[in-house]
Amino acid sequence: MEPSGAEPSVQVARRGVLLRAWLSDWLYTLTTQPETGAFISVVGVFAFFAFTASGRGFLSIAGTVNYVQVAAELGIIVVPVTMLMIAGEFDLSVGSMLGVGAIVFSYTVTRLGWPVSASLALVAVVAVLIGFTNGILVVKTGMPSFIVTLAMLFILRGATIALTSLITNNTMIQGVNDKAGGSPLHIFFTSFVGQFPVSLVWWIGLTLVGAWVLRKTAFGNWTFATGGDLHTARNVGVPVDRVRILIYICSALAATLVGVIQAMETNSADVGQGQTVEFQAVTAAVIGGTLLTGGYGSAIGAWFGALAFGIVNQGIFFTNIDANWFQTLLGTMLLGAVALNHFVRRRAMRPRWRSAK
């Protein structure tokens, strides 16, 4: 628009204004992404522990592997849980599902002598069935998913404890890896990539798949629509029931996957395994920018959320802090991480008082 014969100083001034405007736009876009707040949370907690536990191995490779492992196992479950929350539903049964997966796998491998492939197939079938049950109950009865899946949490956990005690007369099934470690399939569950466990690969892979589905596919669109406004979505033809049932099946599968990984890694399965994982998953999703009310969220953000949770969960054990304070510290740091995310987003969402260019 400027006349070609304008003076150089005017041109420079114009370019400066355009650059500032571009930077401001870029910054605005960045800070309104749900992932940004989550990233800042990660940086914040990492800095805290790097500062308080630096000389104690937190920054070493072994230390990094330590919290990455915890983050990865949580992160695998957080991906479908985030997608469910975006679709406006909760799945509080994932913790109990983890226990079911670990116990069913361990029992069939050690006591029934099944080959690993058969045990895995059974675990997958059980997961699909239970995920489907969760989904059907939620979509067909219209009851709040919080309650339905909370009830399933208890039902599944109780059944795991009762049946295991009844059949094996014990509460732990040991010796899983002794029987399953020789199978070629074990590389999917207990191998290493450098010093990092293979659960890291699962975590990154599933996050990328989740992010791609949410952002680039019709299914992702349907997920956001279902969570945004269920009735409107249904009325415009979005298959809201199918979407939610499918994601419930995915969350059950993810939970049992982690159960199997843990069973192979620790050579045993415990009837109490996976307790509180459901709340950790929701927390990580919220740190990652997903709204509790649905319709908004991000798989990449959830990745950072799981990482932040892993750092907080393990970092405390690297410091000199008295073990009795563990739960208080965990809660405080999580509150801080979520608050940070919340205020960054609030600030970014403020109306911009700039006139059009």
Place this chain on the structure above:
Amino acid sequence: MSDQLSSQPKSGMERSSFLRRSLLAAAAVSYGGLLSETQIASAADEVLSSQSAIAPRNKIRIEYPQTGGLARGFFTVISNGAHQAGKDLGIQVSVRGTATFDGTIDQPRLVKAAIATQPTGIVTGVWDASAMEGPIKQAVQAGIKVVMINQGEGQWQQFGALAYVGQDEYLAGVEGGKRMKAAGVKKAFILNHNLAEQALLLRQNGFIAGFKGTTKVVATDVNSVSNSVNRIKAAIISTDFDGLFSLGAQPNADAALIAVKDLQKQGQFKIATFDFDPIVLKALEQNQVLFAIDQQQYLQGYLPMLWITLNVQYGLKPYQPELTGPSIILPQDAASVVDLSAAGYR
């Protein structure tokens, strides 16, 4: 809306006739019940008077309420002992439990529920003395024989219990500490899987007193070996300790073994534990564990049944607390214990 309406009786007359019919039914049932009660009572009277007042064993019913009994392998052994005693003595033994362990709220409630069934005897642990005092004294006043197990050595006589069968946790901890010191350990981690549990605190304090060196408590997760492994690894990475003392086999000792193996520091760490399980026994055989402290909890299920029966029948009672431990399992003893542990006897 229509559902609500159709489930209610349609008229006042219908409602009162329903009431009348149910009252009649209730009366019939209770009258019938009363009849059979008196029949049994008179039959029992005959038996009693013919045996000069020794209560028959098959009339003895003992309740064993156990918080967390459904979710820990440790308590399974106790209930195995209880059931076996029931079979051996010819008495009725009823074990009931909850999935999570809570000695302060759950256990008193379980004991009160047991009292309501009017048993001959109750066997219970006392993990919170002030919370359990009321229910136990209530049971004793109702004429129920109470035996305290596992915890509560300091209170059994004062509460009016018949006996105490268990281990002195503090002394056992001291023993563990001394042995670890003697094995050459300079700095030891104490793996505590439930910071809120009184018994573990006693073991911990006993260990610290007996070890007389640098210690650090690592909080592990009672429900997850996986979480415990990660926490132990974090502790190992961040310090230069050389000992791991676990306050309970599951999950601690199992987790300690995995953590040390994963970090490849087997030569550097000496491991010892309270209680044990098949994995610990196998590790003992291979000399990866120094020793395990066995409180022989099978006896804590078996002996109370015996004492209650003998007391009800012949008025016998013990003079001292019955200490079932500490019994130390060394590597050379492990082999003989392995199969028994897998079967739930030890």
